Amino acid sequence: MAIRHLGVLTSGGDAPGMNACIRAVVRTAVYHGIRVTGIRYGxxxxxxxxxVAMDSGSVGDIIHRGGTILMTARSNSFMETAGQDRAAERLRIAGIDGLVVIGGDGSFRGAQTLHKRGIAVACIPGTIDNDIAGTEYTIGFDTAVNTxxxxxxxxxxxxxxxxxxxMIEVMGHRSGHIALHAGFAGGAESILVPEEPFDLEAVCTRLIRGRERGKKHSIIxxxxxxxxxxxxGKAIEKKTGQETRVTILGHIQRGGNPTALDRLWASRMGARAVERLQAGHSGEMLAVQQGRLVAVDLDAAATTSTGLDQDLYDLAGILSL
Structure with missing residues (x-):
């Protein structure tokens, strides 16, 4: 059954490109005659x-903005069964029969609970970590890497x-994708990620050898x-005898104007999500596979994460010698 009233929300950590995605969701829905409601704070x-009621004008001049105009928050109440039951009820009372969720794997697990309660849902991967299973790309990753x-x-x-x-610390509690891609592109001497155990002695040996052949500085x-x-950092300074400084980039990686790539994929995913819901599909995530936009089952995306690109990691080690 085609949807008549669409809700859209952003959840979890913000990511550059979320606004471009919201814009595409709203304007595609309006184009198809679907009423749109924005849900603030996930x-x-x-x-x-x-x-908040949304129309084409409410998403004007946001494609270039970082963050999310709908705001985002984590909800302890929604993690409980009673909260999930109430959320489905509130959506029905509001007349919302379709929902687009933009976020990461935790947000997708929330969407699954609504899907099981009869709310049609489509999910869009929006996280700078690029660690969602089933897709080669998540909104915000390219901007974060360039930052x-x-x-x-x-x-x-x-x-x-x-x-x-x-030493430059980047985001990624369980995922080393930002460190790997930015470190590779930036010519870092060593890239340390959660997925790959590292030998501190080997790291220091590489730094010492680099200095012996004339290198004046090193980036980790x-x-x-x-x-x-x-x-x-303290251990490296002690072992190498070379002054070592640490920079923790923190939340600067989440902000800033999204790159062209993030705006393009965010817009395409947003539009396709509306079209899939309108065609009667639910419980799906929009994904990039082999450079193409596809819809995949939400179950795998919500319960697993994507691994590190081992070939890229190995090549980074070779090129940094």
């Missing part, structure tokens, strides 16, 4: 009836001037989940 917003790369370029300037080792990328960055 699933918590459903429980609190934090609804880190810009930081690497700037830090390299001062590292060269002082002849230091610089570390994902926050790979270990205690400050302690590792």
């Amino acid at each position: 699933y918590e917003g459903i429980l609190n009836d934090n609804f 880190v790369l810009d930081a690497i370029n700037k830090i390299r300037d001062t590292a060269t001037s002082h002849g230091r080792i610089n 990328l570390i994902a926050e989940g790979a270990g205690d960055t400050m302690e590792i």
Whole structure:
């Protein structure tokens, strides 16, 4: 049955490109004659009836903006069965018969609970970590990588001037995708990620050999989940005898104007999500596979994560010698 009233929300950590996706969802729905309601503050917003009517004008001038105009929050109440039952009820009372959820795997698990309660849902992967199973790409990843790369370029300037080792910590508690891609593109000497155990002695040996052949500085990328960055930095300085500085980039990686790639995929995913719901589909995630936009079953995406690109990781080690 085609939907008549569509809700859209963002949940979990924000990611550049979410606004472009919201824009595409709203304008595609309006084009097809579907009423649209924005839900502010994610699933918590459903429980609190934090609804706002949306039209083409309400999403004007947002495609270039980072963050999310619908705001985002995590909801402890929605994690309980009673909260999920109430959320489905609040949506029905509001007349919302279809829901687009933009977020990560935790957001998708929430969407599954509504799908099982009879609400038609379509999910769009929006997370800078790029760790959602079933898709090669998540909204915000490209922007985050380029933000880190810009930081690497700037830090390299001062590292060269002082002849230091610089460690740069990036986001990724369980995922090293940002560290790997930014470190590879930035020519880092070592890339430390949660997925791959590392030998600190081997890291230091590489740094010492580099200095012996004339290198004046070194860059190390570390994902926050790979270990205690400050302690590792102190150990490297002690073992190499070379001054070591640590930079923790933090939430700067979540902000900023989305790249062209993030805007393109976010817009395509948003539009396709509406079309899939309109065609009667539910319980799906929009995904990129082999460069094509496809719809995949939500179960796998919500319960598993994608692994690190081992070939890229191995090549990074070869090229940094």
